Structures are given as structure tokens and as C-alpha cells.
Amino acid sequence: MPNKNLAPRDQRIDDALDTAGVRHRATLKQEWPLLLLLVFVWGALWQDFSPGNLLFGAIIALVIVNLFPLPPVVLSGRLNLWYCVKLFAWFLGQVIAASVHVAWLAVVRGKQTRSSVIAVPLRTDSDLIVMTVGHVLTLIPGSFVLDVDRSSSTLYLHYIDVDSAREVEKARENIRDIERRLIMAIGSQDEYEAIKNECSPRVRRKKEQP
């Protein structure tokens, strides 16, 4: 179904309906990565990736997204696989390190654990990036999103084992590093250009020291 009321570069949709009261619908061009995922799920559930089965899965995916339309997920139209792989490897490392840290807190510190609620203003305007930053930081043990201010792209998070002003700043910097990595991987071209020359906090600290 063609979509006239949604510019492809729109990063944010404020309502399920546009000003004319027409429901926003994603175009096939915006939706194909998600359709591909549905086909993958279909194949995985049947444990059968033969062409016939995948074709049937594709038909079912098309029928489903047209019968039960959701507000479109606005993808940025840019995907860098190398940064995606890097992001995933970094994510796994963070999850392992943080799991050990939280386990240590649970067994040793217990009741003495102090944490903080931190506001992190993000640089992006994209709903998708704000949402994925929130997802990634929640999946890494030690922090989860309490609240979101969408108009200013600010995340309010609960961060465990943060009990000094220096650690608050460090935690904030970590979250903005997640944002940087996500924009490098899936952010729009403009945001990628804006953030390309920034390096990770650890490298920056090393540069500032000498």
C-alpha cells in the first residue's frame, strides 16, 4: 500500500494518525528488513529453510503486516555491518563484565549497595536510536531505563553501584558511548557524519592524560 504522508527521512512520528487523520503506514521500502526477520522466524520455527517454505513464510508475513498494521518503525536507511558486528562483540563483553559485577554486588555488598538515578540527554532525534540505546543499556546488567523524555531525547536511568559525583559522570559517558556505537551501526547519514570523529571514552581519557 503506497504511503503518501510519511517522508522517508522522517525520524520521528508523533501519532498513529497524521494531521489529516489518516493512519501512518510504512512503505515496503521501509519495511523490508522487518519482513525479512518475520520470514526468518517462520523458517526457524519450522526448522526448514527450503525455498518453498520461505516463500510461503514471505506470503504470510505480507498478509500479517497488511491485516494488522502497526505504526511504522522508521529505519534510518543506513546499516553498517562491520559496526554492527563490532557493537555485538562489545555488547557481549559488556554483558559478561557487568554480570560478574552485579553478581559480586549481590553476594558481597547486599544491603549496602547504593545506586543513582541519572538523567542522560542523548544527541539523537531518532526514536529508533533512543529506543535501542534504552534496550542495550537495560540488557547490560547494572542499569535500566526508568523514564524517557521523548521531546528532548533524555533517558532517566537507574544505575547500580554509583555513589560519587565522578561515577555519575562516568556512567553518563558510558551511555553516550552506547549511543555513539549505535549511531555508527544503524544511525542516519546525518547523525553518522556528526559523530564519526568522536572516539570512545577510554581512548579520549588516554589522549587527555599525556
Add this chain to the structure above:
Amino acid sequence: MEIFLDILVAVLLILGCLMSLIAGIGLLTFPDMLTRMHAATKPQVLGFLLIFAGLAIHLRNWTIVPVLIVAWAMQLLTAPVSAHMIGRSGYRTKHAAKDTLFSDELRQVVDKVSSGSATGAIPVVDSQDHEQDGK
């Protein structure tokens, strides 16, 4: 080779289960609701990954791997949503002990919003006053 793989599977499964045990310990030892949320919502990320890796090696069957990936991905998609919903509503109740927090940058915002709705209620009181005046 076979025995080596079996040992690897055992190690992966036990490490994965250990994550759930630690989550249980965390639920008991952490001081307040928000801190407990960390223990309650996180074991599936690493724990499931280890258990699924163990399963994939143990079953020695490639067709099972996509199913395990889908199951893990579903966990990754849904766990943060529940953590956020419980945390968000829990923060606004008495169960979120504020004395275990070092700093709280959300407090002001929530207070401002709730006092904002209180001033928004004033016209209602005014209209009642007018009605009483009229009588």
C-alpha cells in the same frame, strides 16, 4: 573429542544456571525494589545465552540453532520492556526506597509534573466556589 564436548556442555549449562541462582540471591540481598529489578531482569541475557550454547552443542543439530537464536532474541526484546514498565511505575510508589540512592535526577521532573497537574485542578475548585457563591 566427544568427552571434551560433553564437559564443555556441562560447564555452559552450569554457568547458565548459576546466573539464575545469583539473580535469586540478588532478590534476597538487594536493599530496595529498584535495585532488585537489576537482579530480577538480567539473568536471561547471559544465562540464556550460555544455556542455549550448551544445548546447541549437545544436540549436534544445525536446524535447532535458528530456533535458539529466535528464543534468545525474543528474550532480549521483551526483558527490557518489562523492566522499564515495573521500574517506571515502581519509582512513583512508596516501594522505591529513596534513601538508597546517591543522587536522583528524576525527582525534580516528577515533582514538577505532579505539582503541575495539581495546579491544573484549581479551575475545578474555582467553579465549585462559584457555584457555592451563586447559592
